[in-house]
Each structure stands twice: as C-alpha cells, then as structure tokens.
Amino acid sequence: xxxxxxxxxxxxxxxxxxxxxxxxxxxxxxxxxxxxxxxxxxxxxxxxxxxxxxxxxxxxxxxxxxxxxxxxxxxxxxxxxxxxxxxxxxxxxxxxxxxxxxxxxxxxxxxxxxxxxxxxxxxxxxxxxxxxxxxxxxxxxxxxxxxxxxxxxxxxxxxxxxxxxxxxxxxxxxxxxxxxxxxxxxxxxxxxxxxxxxxxxxxxxxxxxxxxxxxxxxxxxxx
Numbered sequence: 001x002x003x004x005x006x007x008x009x010x011x012x013x014x015x016x017x018x019x020x021x022x023x024x025x026x027x028x029x030x031x032x033x034x035x036x037x038x039x040x041x042x043x044x045x046x047x048x049x050x051x052x053x054x055x056x057x058x059x060x061x062x063x064x065x066x067x068x069x070x071x072x073x074x075x076x077x078x079x080x081x082x083x084x085x086x087x088x089x090x091x092x093x094x095x096x097x098x099x100x101x102x103x104x105x106x107x108x109x110x111x112x113x114x115x116x117x118x119x120x121x122x123x124x125x126x127x128x129x130x131x132x133x134x135x136x137x138x139x140x141x142x143x144x145x146x147x148x149x150x151x152x153x154x155x156x157x158x159x160x161x162x163x164x165x166x167x168x169x170x171x172x173x174x175x176x177x178x179x180x181x182x183x184x185x186x187x188x189x190x191x192x193x194x195x196x197x198x199x200x201x202x203x204x205x206x207x208x209x210x211x212x213x214x215x216x217x218x219x220x221x222x223x
Contacts, residue, residue: 016123016206017059017122018060020060020062021062022128022130025066026092030132037186040187040188041188041191042063042086044195045191045192046081054202055198055203057081058081058203059081063075064104066100068090071099078111095135095136097131097140098143098144100129105156123206125156126197127156127158127159129159130161135170148174151175159180160179161190163181164184166179193213200213
C-alpha cells in the first residue's frame with residue numbers, strides 16, 4: 001500500500017509563493033485573431049516568468065478557461081512558474097464568467113490552506129480576468145459580489161480586463177477596482193506587465209505595499 005507524502009511539491013522548493021490565477025474568456029466570440037493573440041501573450045508570460053530567477057520559483061500559476069463544451073475548465077492546475085507551460089486556448093461556447101470566478105475563488109482557498117498546512121508563506125493571490133463580452137451564466141451577480149467581498153477582506157486581488165466591445169460595467173462588478181480596457185489586442189503587452197508585476201510582488205514581503213509597473217492605474221498594491 002502506498003502513501004502520499006504531504007506537501008511533496010514543497011520539498012525541493014519551500015520558497016514563499018505568489019499565486020496567480022488567469023480566468024480567460026475562450027468563448028466563440030474570441031475566435032480568430034483574438035484567441036491567437038491571447039495564446040501569443042500566454043507564451044510570453046511563460047517565458048518572462050521563467051527568465052526571472054525569483055519569480056520562477058515563487059510564482060504559482062493556475063489557468064481557467066471559460067468557454068467550450070464544459071464551460072469552465074482548469075487548463076493548467078497550480079504549478080510553479082519554472083514548470084509552467086502555456087496551454088493553447090481554443091475558442092468556442094458561451095461566457096460563464098461567474099462560474100469561472102467561483103472556481104478561481106475555490107482554488108485559491110484550497111491552495112492557501114495547502115500553503116498554511118505546509119508552513120509556506122504567501123503573498124495575496126492575484127486573479128486576472130480577461131473577457132471580450134459579458135457574463136451570461138445564471139447568478140453571476142451574486143458571485144461577483146462574493147469576489148468583491150473577498151477583495152475587501154484582503155483574501156485576493158482581482159484585475160478585470162476587457163477588450164473592445166466588452167461589458168465593462170458587468171466586468172467591474174467582480175472587483176472593487178475599475179476594469180481596465182485593453183488597447184486593441186495587445187495581450188502581449190498585458191502579459192509583460194503581469195510578469196513584471198509578479199516578479200515585483202514575489203520578491204516582496206507579505207503585507208507590504210509595492211509599486212507596480214506603470215499602467216496609468218493599479219499603480220500600487222498591498223501584497
């Protein structure tokens with residue numbers, strides 16, 4: 001009979017962790033150039049994180065796709081950045097962003113409990129939500145309110161980001177911050193900002209305030 005060793009994933013790397021969840025709209029409206037550019041941006045994110053020696057060992061990434069036949073799919077379970085391989089997204093289906101964010105919150109709670117039980121310190125989890133539309137699942141408003149509460153309680157930091165044509169009023173309900181509008185399909189620039197931000201946060205002490213790379217907003221955040 002075999003037994004699983006608790007916390008085996010932390011044996012070789014007991015560093016402080018910075019969790020980062022990507023909730024990505026992969027609905028049918030993202031078909032064509034949008035999904036192509038998003039995939040390119042994800043690959044850049046992978047490369048940038050791996051090139052930073054601190055972020056590579058401290059940042060943990062989880063990727064959730066919202067769309068397709070199963071609606072909400074974990075494409076990449078929690079993994080250290082050094083082992084992260086950007087998944088290839090395909091566009092189809094609807095946009096159940098509420099369910100996607102609910103899954104993100106559940107995963108964050110479970111991972112934080114895992115850190116705590118293994119004596120691993122961690123900075124506040126980040127959730128990056130990217131969409132070109134509007135949530136269309138039942139009850140998303142209630143989930144959005146829960147997300148805002150989690151942010152107020154300092155359990156997470158949520159960054160809603162929309163492309164041209166997105167419902168920014170709806171996306172903004174998932175966070176206490178104003179949603180950011182992406183210029184064109186500049187996903188690569190977005191993921192470069194995110195990787196640099198992750199590098200800054202991962203090298204900081206939990207609870208301190210750090211300056212983020214310039215985005216004309218979201219300039220300072222408590223980790």
